[in-house]
Amino acid sequence: MPDIHDLYEVDAGRPAGADAPTPDRNVAARLAGLAREQLWWDRPAYLDDAGTWTHGELHDWAARAATVLIGRGVRPGDRVLLALPDRAEWVGCFLAVARLGAVVVPVNPALTVHEHSTLVADCRPVAVIADGPAADHFDPAALVGPAQLDRLARAATPAPAHPVDDRTPLYIQYTSGTTGQPKGAVHRHADFLHYHRAVGEAMLRLRPEDVSFSVSKLFFAYGLGNSLVYPLHSGSAAVLTAPRPGPARIAELVRRHRVTVLHAVPSAYANLVAEVTDPEPFRSVRVAVSAGEPLAPTLGEQATALLGAPVLDELGSTEIGGACCANRLDDNQPGTIGRPLPGYELRVCDDSGRPLDGPVEGELWVRGPTLLTGYLHRPEETARVLVDGWLRTGDRVTRLPDGRYRHGGRLDDLELVGGITMSPVEVERLLLTHPLVREAGVAAVPDDRGATKLRAYVVCAVDQATVPGLADELIGLVRSRLATYKVPRSVEFVAALPRTPTGKLRRFVLRRGLQRPA
Template sequence: MTTPQITLTPAESQAPGNLAAQLAGLAERRGWVDRAAFHQGHRAWTHGEVHTLAARAAGVLAGHGVRPGDRVLLALPDGIAWVTTFLAVARLGAVAVLVNPELPAAEHAFMAHDTGAVLCVTGPGLEDRFADRACLGADQLVALTSVAEPADACPVDAHTPLYVQYTSGTTGRPKGVVHGHGDPKAYHDLIGRRLLRITQDDVTLSVSKLYFAYGFGNAFVFPLFSGSSAVLVDRRPAPAAVDELVARHRVTLLYSVPSAYAALVADRGSGHEACFGSVRAAVSAGEGLPDGLGGQVTELLGAPVLEQIGSTEAGHAFCANSFDHNAPGTVGRPVPGFEVELRDRAGCPVEEGAEGELWVRGPTVTPGYLNRPEETERTLVGGWLATHDRAVRQPNGAYRHLGRTDDLEMVGGITVSPLEVEAVLRLHPAVREVAVAAVTDGRGVGRLRAFVVPVAPLTAGLEDDLVGLAREHLAAFKVPRSVSFVPSLPRTPTGKLRRHLVRQGAW
């Protein structure tokens, strides 16, 4: 397909801070307009097509009343509609609210209310969740885009809010994290170009989705700023599907989480090693890489594993391994432009070689949480972000991650509040006490398990009942994979739960 050349309007040339205008101009200047930007199924979209569609989608959104500063909620699976809708929102100077479309209805309703979204763009079957405000189905938006006039880019600066992503705190209450128009370019320049050496010839596959910080950088920001392309999949692919996608698209950069890498390794008996000849690096983040797994992945893929750590608040990685400095078993050195300190509970720097909490300062750290001034004040102090991650600095300058300082679990690269899961399981009358933790299985991967002190006597079928209850009230990634019935839970003399013992699965 021949792609129309992108013509920059006077408004675009006067809006250099607008992300959509930046990317459209970059594609034009670098000659990327006819290069593939995204692949999905057996279809590819060029950089030129993406920016043309986004400009027209912006015209549709403007016709639905979206104005600069308005918040537009995106409850969409990964796909070209997600990409063009995000760019359309950015083009108008509005703020995209990125949410996981698989969340329960109550969480979607909370996020729409919390942000005051003026419009919700949704995937199939989700429109009824946002009946109290204007809603536009993705299919309807695509149809209208095909006949719409393009909208000009709104002038903004680097600090103008661009998007909001939600994370969970220790109580499980979602918090909206704000990032500006200047942040994505920094993600690319500091991580994509400098550490990962991404060029226009790279092809990306990210298991993490676009509505998460990790996936947003990997599969949206990096391709559009580098002229490369990304393979989009609306659901997490099974190992066999990863094989097929990598082989078909000649993927060069694979981004995933330890649990998915462990599944690939476990499936290696299928003789799929030949599929990965194009891969030049496997990036791992979202949770700690279990000992030994990185070596197994390297053996399978024939490529180095580059582990990193980041957060929604930082936008992407703040510590990362690279081709120049790769220290297996660590999350790497601070990303260029970032400062990292290890502090004790009082907020004072720890001695060299001692364990501490990671505090981070850098160009993309959020200015704060949406509508949460007190939590912003606690977490952001003098420009420094308290990550609640524990680590120790190695002699080579890399940091070894030791887990979280708060009551959060990482499962499949996604943060889960055990308190939220426990609250649901306690609804069952046969549950006396319950504790939930990510327990390492035989492959070294964390799986969510519920430890239940039942009301005597233990009834048959209780495990199935509890899992069913969780599925009814929680997102799929928050549902325990198993239930263990125990006589008691480990507690301190003052009655506090010893979560570190729960995670070990034995006491």
């Protein structure tokens, strides 16, 4: 059997235009060819709410759907916005747009009309593929309904792949907007193979027999890799479901499809541990992955015990496109984000961008083959984060003596308390060690006099009213372990923490004073 890399060799260090564009460098054609070469054509690729699609059915449908999109005026370089719930057609539409040399813009279909309008104004798509409530948010003249696309595709002839080179734009993915307006990160046709080499191969050792399930959706960078890139490069299958699954639904899907690889964010694992006590549905799981936020060691231990499989913490970003640093099956140290993945170099820098030697804390800078080419229409923002081939991630990390890294949260997560800068992540991790705490968020909140005080927002695993004195107990826990200025002055029990659709904490909302009582 030929090696996957023999079928498509990429040298991201070549200057743009070093090779003439060719159809076989188009990611849609390359993945279809890979499925044929590796004899995956008739293997299951997607298990969604409507049934099963094989790899061959997916690639054939995508090639025919591309012909339909040509008829709708889509040309190479055009942008096509994709606002669908997770299902096999989502992947087929992505590959259809890619086949034409056009650029996919995946977005969350659950955004408001204002949020969708803002993204449309930024990326200016020539077509929008959407259905359900999201379809009403877009210009009818640009709208392509997936039902109509499917009907026409089944009668169409397959479109040939448009020639591209390694640097041809493939998709634009918007950042999650944890600190403000989302920005569109531009990625290339060559990037997918590098994502798979780093995670699918080196980290997870995926094989055709695997079945993956990602709680994070396809429109998110984490979900795109989990449910599109790795399955199509490994010949394996992925489970897709349109609604956001709760703990009971996750357990049901894992049991029904005998999922072997589970991907989720820490808040999803926290809910799973709190609400599912029977480990039986997870007997098929051989490995799980956590990303999006730091995974507290206590939560990692609890999730590992429930799943009966290691939970590997990884760090990536929309700007990188995938993960750059992670624990692995053969090298897992809970409480860390592991070591750099193949193809990526990591630096720890001070505030001025000067590299720091030895075990040290600072900002993480990354260099590798998949860094964004830039933010769409934002040259100043691009110049700020891309410096001499390195990406300033905005993540605070500690390089440990053994070469592993520990994630300390985002630089913009730092709080100023009594004139001292501190990391709320440290406090949150400690609060999460309490058996009654499911989630915790800490922020500096102004009191009625305008003075900034540290407040902890806690989601309890039980009704806190049944545990008198719990707030004092949590404050005492922090006081016993951390410096006085890191101790929250108050605890507010809430039903849920404010999060992005991808599961990241919106700390700036906490700073305003969250009013969502439990």
